[in-house]
Amino acid sequence: MIQRAKLRFPHVTLRPDPSRTLVRPFEPGYPRGFDAGTTRTQETVDLILSLDEAELTRQLEGVTASLDQNHRDVDAMLRRRFDEVADHFEGADRCDDARRRLIGAYFSQEYAYESAALFNPGAVLHPDQSGVVDGEVRIILSLRGIGEGHLSSVTFRTGRWKPGGALIVDDPSSVSMQPIIERADTDDEVRLRYGGSETLSETVLFPVLPSQRQGIEDLRLVRFDEGDGTVAYHGTYTAFSGAEARSELLTTTDFSTFEMRALTGDASTGKGMALFPRRVDGLFTMLGRQDNKNIWLLRSDDILRWGGGAKLIEPRYPWEFVQMGNCGSPIEVDEGWLLLTHGVGTVRNYCIGACLLDKGDPSKLLARTPRPVLAPSPKQRDGYVPNVVYSCGALVVGRDLLLPYAVADSFTAFATTTVDDLLAVME
Secondary structure: OOOOOOOEOOOOOEOOOOOOEEEEEOOOOOOOOOOOOOOHHHHHHHHHHOOOHHHHHHHHHHHHHHHOOOOOOHHHHHHHHHHHHHHHOOOHHHOOHHHHHHHHHHOEEEEEOOOOEEEEEEEEEOOOOOOOOOOOEEEEEEEEEEEHHHEEEEEEEEEEEOOOOOEEEOOOOOOOEOOEEEEOOOOOEEEEEOOOOOOHHHEEEOOOOHHHOOEEEEEEEEEEEOOOOOEEEEEEEEEEOOOOEEEEEEEEOOOOEEEEEEOEOHHHHOOOOEEOOOOEOOEEEEEEOOOOOOEEEEEEOOOOEOOOOEEEEOOOOHHHOOEEEEOOOOEEEOOEEEEEEEEEOHHHOEEEEEEEEOOOOOOOEEEEOOOOOEOOEOOEOOOOOOOEEEOOOOEEEOOEEEEEEEEOOOEEEEEEEEHHHHHHOOO
């Protein structure tokens, strides 16, 4: 008889919260095909400049009352927005500070970035492990939030986990911060600074580059050992422009400043890439799914360029007959590389399984689970996309494993098990 893995389910769920908002750029436009001599932007600014002082003050007070509850440094944020659009209209040089702020407000939009879903989570160790009790670790969760227009962004939570024991996820702040955006000369790179965030939950990675116009999806975050005594956090994600998808790389060392850079090479057009947590034989090593069916192994001496590769894992069992993919970066354990996988089977069910790769040569598949480790249950199957459980990264501490997972592309739940229990159910 084929055994099933033993899972425990902490009573912790993370659900979408429409009160969590950020302020994003907005600029009115004419209907498609409409030819106008004066732009809507100019018309709007002219109306603002025509306001008398009393009405100007009244409008600014209303803006402040609306935004102060969920945002910090509102006046500075509105001034920055004015500066971003000042070259889009005439008359900017005639604006005093009050009119600058009000124009900034008219060209901004409050957006509930996780109003529809909060899912596809991943877990990593927090870079600051000071002050935790014995046997406990501080963790960071990355999650995909979806709001109006099915637009995806990345949000974070922090928490504490005692392997074999309790999981606590900190309540998020009511505030969400806008980054200082430092653009490069091309549309393939950008740096975001979140110096104003007081907790990591206030940091939201919202689409900035043209390639991300319709979303930043499924961040697979990994704590990467650079091999010289330093550690960085890299995360691969899918950028969707509305017409094309490509893989990009997020890099941070402190979760305050983030770099976003495009991946290149023929493998970078696929979804679901996941980086190994260190170099293997001196090379960066990545999992991919460029054929949308199998898991591939890729190697490169350049973390931004990925091509070629070879099939590593193909569907074998009924629950993965349609396609396979990874559920985050491989995890190094004594026995090899532990990899959580997803498989798609009947009625487009998404289930989670696991396999073991050789530590010295990860192109060798040593064992895999013939049955899912985690499958949609009667109590956890309904939502935006039914019959889906999915993860973007588990965490192993010692021999214990924490698996954050999404339910029906709607909310996030958690399971725990041990490396030994997973290995015991592989063949």
